[in-house]
Structures are given as C-alpha cells and as structure tokens.
Amino acid sequence: MYGDTIAEIYELIHEVRGKDYRREAEDVARHARARSPGARSLLDVACGTGGHLRAFAQIFDHVEGLELSGPMVRAARTRLPGITVHRGDMRELGLGRTFDVITCMFGSIGYLTTVAELTAVLRRFGRHLNPGGVAAVDPWWFPERFADGHISADIVTVPGRTVGRVSHSTLEGGASRMNVHYIVADAEEGARHLAETHLITLFTRREYEESFAAAGFEVDFVEGLNDGRGLFVGAFAAASA
Secondary structure (H helix, E strand, O other), X not given: OOOHHHHHHHHHHHHHOOOOHHHHHHHHHHHHHHHOOOOOEEXXXXXXXXXXXHHHOOOOOEEEEEEOOHHHHHHHHHHOOOOEXXXXXXXXXXXXXXXXXXXXXXXXXXXXXXXXXXXXXXXHHHHOEEEEEEEEEOOOOOHHHOOOOEEEEEEEEEOOEEEEEEEEEXXXXXXXXXXXXXXXXXXXXXXXXXXXXXXXXXXXXXXXXXXXXXXXXXXXXXXXXXXXXXXEEEEEOOOOO
C-alpha cells in the first residue's frame, strides 16, 4: 500500500521517467471509440493519483476513478476537485452505476493473483458497462517479455525538493517482485529513505484473452502501446458469463 509521501511524489517521478499520461489516454480513447463511437463516460480503475484520470477528463464528458490506496485517493481528490474518486478494491467493485468505458492502466491488473480473480474482476467490469461498452486493460508484462533482474534509476529536482528512485525486479514463480527505494530530500524536512515492494502477476496473453472471453467480452490485443506492454480492448457482448 502506498504511503502519503510516495503518493505525493508518484507522478513527479514517473513523469521524469517518461510517462506520458495524455498520450496513453488518447490511445485508449481512440481504440475504445473505434468499438463504441458514442462513448462519453469512463471509470478508471486503480487510478492512483489521477494522472490518466486527469487526461481522460479532457476527452470524455464524465469520468470517475477507483483506487484502493487511501493516500493515493487523497492525492487524486486534491488534484482533481470536481471529479469523483472512490476508495475501493477492484475485486469488490460495486458502484451502482454504469459507464461506457472502463479502464485499468499502468499494469495494475497484475496485482490480481490468480486467473480466477482476473476473470471475476472482468465480470465486475462487465456489470458496470452500458450496452456496447468497452473495457481497456493495460496488462503487466507477459512472462516471455519480463526482464528478470531489470534495474532502473531516476532522479528529479524541482524547487525545494530532489527525489531519487532505484528499482530491481526479479522473477518469483509466476510473478515479478519489484523492490523500489526512494531518497527524498526536502529543503525543510531534510532527507528521507522510503522503500516498497510490489509482487505483480505475470499472466500470459492467453490467460488474459480467455478471462475476457469468460467474462463476456470480445477482445483484441493492440501491440506496441504502454511502454511495450500493449493494450487489451474488450467490447462487452454479454450481460453475464
């Protein structure tokens, strides 16, 4: 679970790493509207601090977000006044309303641990879609594309603050374990060290596609988007599967 300080620096560090939230949101909108031309409303699941949600709000008439981490929710609500950001777990999604598009970006779907969970969550997505609605899912890496032992390092300086981030990712069974360390130096608070560990499931492309189908979607996979992970775009074809 993300703490307050990491939530505060989250977008800052990822933007310096080259994260282009606007371009990714435009890619999603283009592919979603190719399947549902009249799409006007969107729910961004696992929205984090709202980087994609802010961009989606410039493209769709109505957007909402869902996020599990309390600090991330607080950061998103502060940055996006007027946009509803729900606190909740995608595994228990139940908002009582429907949308034209549901997204799950930045590999967040990989925090699910089994194919059964993946299928169940996609079914919940389907129950929150209007007729003809679309689910767009940015997957975590497929097993054959995961770089075991990958190391990354980044540093960013803004007035009054410098943030350094290093990470090391390893293969652990059917998942990737990513250990991340931050050094945050503030003019007033001094230097702090923060650490987090992420265990993210390496579902196969076939497992994604079979889960989408079991949940009632007709799904396509778009290569090349989202730092090379691609994008699953599913048109909902059944009320329940």
